[in-house]
Amino acid sequence: MKPLEKSSRPPSIDQILKDNTIHKFSEQYGRNQVIKTIRETLENWRKNYGERDTPSFCFTKFVIDLEQQLKTEKDFSLRCVFNLSGIVLHTNLGRALLPQSAIDTIIKVAGSATNLEYDLNTGSRGDRDDHIETLICELTGAEAATVVNNNAAALLLTLNSLSLGREVPISRGELVEIGGSFRIPEIMMRAGCLLREVGATNRTHASDYENAVNQQTALLMKVYTSNYEIRGYVSEVATPELARLAKKNDLPLVVDLGSGNLVRMSDYGLPKEPLVGEAVASGADIVTFSCDKLLGGPQAGIIVGKKSLIKEIKSNPIKRALRVDKMTIAALYEVLRLYKNPEKLHERLPTLRLLTRQVEDLEQLALTLVAPLNRVFGGIAEISVIDVESQIGSGSLPLERLPSKAVSIKASRDETLRRITSAFRRLPQPVIGRIHDGALLFDVRTLEDKETFLNQLKQLDLAEKT
Numbered sequence: 001m002k003p004l005e006k007s008s009r010p011p012s013i014d015q016i017l018k019d020n021t022i023h024k025f026s027e028q029y030g031r032n033q034v035i036k037t038i039r040e041t042l043e044n045w046r047k048n049y050g051e052r053d054t055p056s057f058c059f060t061k062f063v064i065d066l067e068q069q070l071k072t073e074k075d076f077s078l079r080c081v082f083n084l085s086g087i088v089l090h091t092n093l094g095r096a097l098l099p100q101s102a103i104d105t106i107i108k109v110a111g112s113a114t115n116l117e118y119d120l121n122t123g124s125r126g127d128r129d130d131h132i133e134t135l136i137c138e139l140t141g142a143e144a145a146t147v148v149n150n151n152a153a154a155l156l157l158t159l160n161s162l163s164l165g166r167e168v169p170i171s172r173g174e175l176v177e178i179g180g181s182f183r184i185p186e187i188m189m190r191a192g193c194l195l196r197e198v199g200a201t202n203r204t205h206a207s208d209y210e211n212a213v214n215q216q217t218a219l220l221m222k223v224y225t226s227n228y229e230i231r232g233y234v235s236e237v238a239t240p241e242l243a244r245l246a247k248k249n250d251l252p253l254v255v256d257l258g259s260g261n262l263v264r265m266s267d268y269g270l271p272k273e274p275l276v277g278e279a280v281a282s283g284a285d286i287v288t289f290s291c292d293k294l295l296g297g298p299q300a301g302i303i304v305g306k307k308s309l310i311k312e313i314k315s316n317p318i319k320r321a322l323r324v325d326k327m328t329i330a331a332l333y334e335v336l337r338l339y340k341n342p343e344k345l346h347e348r349l350p351t352l353r354l355l356t357r358q359v360e361d362l363e364q365l366a367l368t369l370v371a372p373l374n375r376v377f378g379g380i381a382e383i384s385v386i387d388v389e390s391q392i393g394s395g396s397l398p399l400e401r402l403p404s405k406a407v408s409i410k411a412s413r414d415e416t417l418r419r420i421t422s423a424f425r426r427l428p429q430p431v432i433g434r435i436h437d438g439a440l441l442f443d444v445r446t447l448e449d450k451e452t453f454l455n456q457l458k459q460l461d462l463a464e465k466t
C-alpha cells in the first residue's frame with residue numbers, strides 16, 4: 001500500500017486500519033475502540049476543514065490526534081488529587097485516608113479467595129460480621145455489632161428493622177439535613193416508619209417525648225446534630241434521660257451519632273466529639289456511626305447495641321443489600337486495631353495525624369513552597385504564607401476550627417486567578433485549594449507528599465483550555 005501521507009481528502013476507514021501504527025493502536029486499545037475514535041477524529045476534521053475549497057488532510061497529524069484521543073479515553077476519571085482545601089475530611093474528595101496497614105490488607109484479600117463467610121473451624125457457613133464484631137464490641141462496650149455500607153444505611157436498616165409501620169418520636173431540633181439530599185425526615189419515611197415530631201426547634205423536653213408515646217410507638221430516637229448548632233434559649237433531652245424514659249416505656253432508644261468516636265479527641269488536643277462508648281454506657285440500645293468520618297476508616301457504617309436488637313436488624317433482608325465487601329471489612333479491622341493503642345493513634349491513623357499537626361510545623365512547610373511558586377508565578381501573582389483555620393469536615397464539629405497555615409496565591413485580576421486555579425486542576429495529580437479574598441489558598445495541613453507537589457509545578461499550563 002502507498003504510504004498514507006498528505007492528500008486533500010482522508011482515506012477510507014478500511015485503508016486507515018491497514019496502516020502499521022493504527023494496527024498497533026488496535027492491539028493496545030481494542031479494534032472497536034480504535035474504529036470508533038477514527039470516526040470521531042475524521043468527523044472533527046470534516047467539521048473544521050472538510051467544507052473548504054481546498055481541503056487538506058495530513059495523515060501524520062491525524063495519527064497524533066487519534067492517539068491523543070485514545071489516551072484520554074483510556075484515562076480513568078477517578079484520580080488521586082491533592083486536597084489542600086482546608087477541609088480534612090472532605091466528602092467530595094473521598095473523606096478519610098487509610099493507614100498503610102489497611103491498604104496492605106485490602107491488597108491481600110482483594111486478589112484471593114477468603115473465608116469471608118466461611119467458618120474454618122466447622123467448615124460450614126460463617127458470618128462476615130464475625131471478623132470484626134468482637135473488636136467493635138471491645139472498643140465500644142456494646143454487646144453486639146454489625147457493619148453496613150455507610151451510616152445512612154445503618155440508620156435506614158435500623159429504622160426499617162425496628163419501626164416499620166410504627167411511630168418514632170423525634171425532636172424538631174434533630175430533623176437535620178446531613179448533605180447531599182440526606183435528610184432525617186426523608187430517610188425515616190423511606191425506612192417505612194412514621195415520624196412523630198416532638199418539641200420545638202430550639203427546645204425539647206422529656207415531657208414532649210412522654211406525651212408522644214402511645215401504642216403505636218416503636219422506639220425513641222436521638223440524632224446527634226453534629227453539623228449545626230443552635231445557640232441561645234435551647235434545651236434538649238440528653239441520652240441518659242432519654243434512655244430512662246425509653247426503658248420506662250419498654251421501648252428501645254436509638255442514637256445516631258453521625259461521626260461518633262472511639263477515643264477522646266480532647267486527649268489529642270482536639271475539640272470534644274461524643275464517644276460511642278459513652279452513648280452505650282448511657283443506656284442507648286442501638287448506636288449508629290460512620291467509619292470514614294472522624295473514625296478515619298473506609299466508607300462504612302457501624303450499628304452497635306443490644307444482642308437481641310442487632311439480631312433483629314441482621315435478619316432484615318435489606319441487610320443483604322447494604323452489606324460491605326471483604327475489602328471494607330479488611331480495612332475496617334486494621335483501622336479499629338489501631339484504636340487498641342491510643343498512645344500511637346495520632347502517628348498511625350492518617351486522619352488523626354493530619355488533625356494534630358502543629359501550626360509551627362505547618363508554617364515551616366508552607367514557607368518552603370514560597371520560592372518554587374514564585375518561580376512559576378513571578379510577575380503575575382503574589383505568593384505569601386497566611387494564617388488560616390482548617391475544618392475537620394464531614395459535618396463534624398462545624399464551628400470548631402484548627403489553626404493552620406496556607407500558601408496564598410494572589411492575583412490582581414479575577415481572570416488570572418481563574419486561570420491559575422484551573423491550571424492546578426489540570427496537573428497530573430490535580431491540586432484542589434479554595435478561593436478566598438481574591439487569592440487561591442492551599443492549606444498545607446493535608447499536604448504530606450511535598451515532593452510530588454513541587455515536581456509537577458513545572459507542568460502548570462496557564463494557557464486557556466476550551
Ligand SMILES: *Cc1c(COP(=O)(O)O)cnc(C)c1O
Binds near residue numbers: 224226257259395
Ligand atoms: C454523616 C451523618 C450521617 C450519614 O453518615 P454517612 O456515613 O455519610 O452515610 C447520618 N447521621 C448523622 C447525624 C451524620 O452526621
